[in-house]
Amino acid sequence: MGGSIAGCAFASAAARAGADEVVVLERTRGRLADRGLGLCIHDERAAELAATGALPGGIATHRLTRRRWVVREAGEPAGRVFWEQPFPFHSYHWGLLWQGLRQATPAAVAYRQGAVVTGVSGAGGRAEVRLAAGTAESFDLVVGADGYRSVVREAVCPESRPTYAGYVCWRGNFDARRLESLGDGGWPPESVTTVCFAGGSCVVYRIPGPDGPRVNWVLYATPPQAGRLPYDDPTSFPPGRVTEELTAHLGTLLDREFPPYWAGVIGLTEAEDTFVQPIYDLESARTTAGRLLLAGDAATVVRPHNTSGAAKALQDATAFEDAWRRAGTWDALLHAYRTARGAAGREMVALARRLGRGQVEQTPAWATMNHREAETWWQGQLGGATGIGGQPMTP
Template identity: 70%
Template sequence: MRGGTVAVVGGSIAGCAFATAVAQAGAGEVVVLERTRGRLEDRGVGLCIHNDRAVELAASGALPGGIAAHRLDRRRWVVRDRATEGGRVIWEQPFPFHSYHWGLLWRGLRESVPGSVVYRQGETVAGVTGSGAGAAGAEVRLADGSVERYDLVIGADGYRSVVRAAVCPESRPHYAGYVCWRGNFDAARLAELDGGVDPVPDAVTTVCFPGGTCVIYRIPGPEGPRVNWVLYAPPPQDGQLRFDDPTSFPPGGLTPGLAAHLSGLLDREFPAYWGRALALTDPADTFVQPIYDLESAPTAAGRLLLAGDAASVVRPHNTSGAAKALQDATAFAEGWRRCDSFEELVLGYEDARGPAGRELVALARRLGRAQVEQTPPWAEMDGRGMAAWWQGQLAGAPGIGGRAMTP
């Protein structure tokens, strides 16, 4: 197809990827509507992309070159052991990923958006229409009451997607029953710690404890390498958290009670070295969020379609969120070049990406059950037992990080 007008609701990773894909595929006009007025690159959290997915996405143009990344090769699972500062390693597995700083990845994607795309910040979308069969276009209603019309609207507006509310209003995020604590700190601060532990820059360390796990790895940062960590555990039982908002306590928003809960968890459950390491995190770089998942069926209807987290919210255990968003954009661009009408494009996108998103949600639920909700007796596990436990979670899937795209 050539020409046509497209609105992308949301301008973060998925939104930038789709804006680039649509413009390069031949759309006549592309507009990005991003509600945030400030700099999105201030989100200082880490993420990973599987090496095979990165090669695939670089070849398609969805992952621009030159974005800072840190190579990771292996994953070490450790348990608390009073005789060992860094904990006892119960298993080591290959981990062929590269880690990224969210803000640096977003910046690279944003800079790659063609100049023909109109990127409007401070634009809150209040609602959209255009999901009915045979719809000739879509309307976007902005918060100021104005209405804009497009041939197609792409929802890249995350778990609270207003576009999803029009495509499948019955699909809502479901609380998984546990929370995720996140933080990051300057990797140079590891030199402040003693204990004779080598944190191994190319390794992911997973600390295992009853009822949870914590994943620790390096990421690039705007001013040098950082240590990023993600800790999954049951929530505090004192009512400090509510479970209707996955970003209840953003960076710098921890209450004294939540900070004390985290400190106690590190003291009780972590190997001494790793407890001290995570304690290096500045409160301004620490936050906690309830874990949710969501699957949308369908992911497209009429002249509306969903991308990234708007289509499926996958628990982070699967390490697939960014790759999935970029794959969505790649599939959409391929469909645009192949299809002769918007109707054909939307149906083809649903056939290609709907099942992929639902498969990722199902795998992440299995990972969450095994690594948080129903943890094994970690201290009794050995390499053989861990390998069998891991394969049980995969249940036939080739691994985490997402699957290769099919043509």
């Protein structure tokens, strides 16, 4: 269930492992590739995933090497860089990544769009899927790759629901050629910039696009009058539906907190390319039940600070394929998958919570920090983790 990144990856994994029949049920009818969001995958995770076949070759990427942390400072149009760290990632355009995964899905896989699932059950040695059209279909196994509002998770562990973290992110992207109107801001193409301010931060980097490089940005902060907006129920405000209140607050943050150059960069984004995403956490109490299995965001919702979402979904698919090849029964497959991915998901959620506290909820006095103090602060956020971007998979 679900035909985006996790769904395509799991369908390909099952087909490679020898499944007789694989069906993908995707609720949307339009082109998923039209989603223009940016994302990053750590170079080491990408190499591991390419070696297993989970990450196909030939997908457009943009190389990133350094991350610069800046604060607003008088007389410095682009702000003051108070810290710089290695950032061994490649950025992707969501739509182009999905397109590459979709094209790599074996032809034997039945990919059905417009298939809205209203419920599932997985008891009695089979799994049943109920469709909005009024029909029901039976399978040996149902993989819930249907995102943070997962219907499959409702059947596996209905007590596990996304929890609002108390803040949102504004997201946007635009054609990188528009940067020419701002002049040279001293921004190397391989650099990620994090603009820091009291109560929030904003990450800006380049991504590939269908028509050339684009600029992608994600700004985290507490929204105005949060109680008026329906954040307790998982939701988002897509392009064209961002409220006037949220739009005005973004403008206030740019005017009050950003160095002029970076405020100008964000200001190049068209309204139709800007949306708001409330931030949620989720740790599923279980990742399997009967003949049902959870994957990607259906299993764990990790705040984006960890830069691990796409890698985690592809790692889930890799673990699933490995479990399939080793197991002799469905029960053994499900047990092996639970063992491989349960703890990894919980650890990523915990790390992203620490990053969210440090970069939004309880921000430090960034303006007075030097390099050494910033490094100490960063290690405190990691809390013993080796870094962001997800963990290596256990061989």
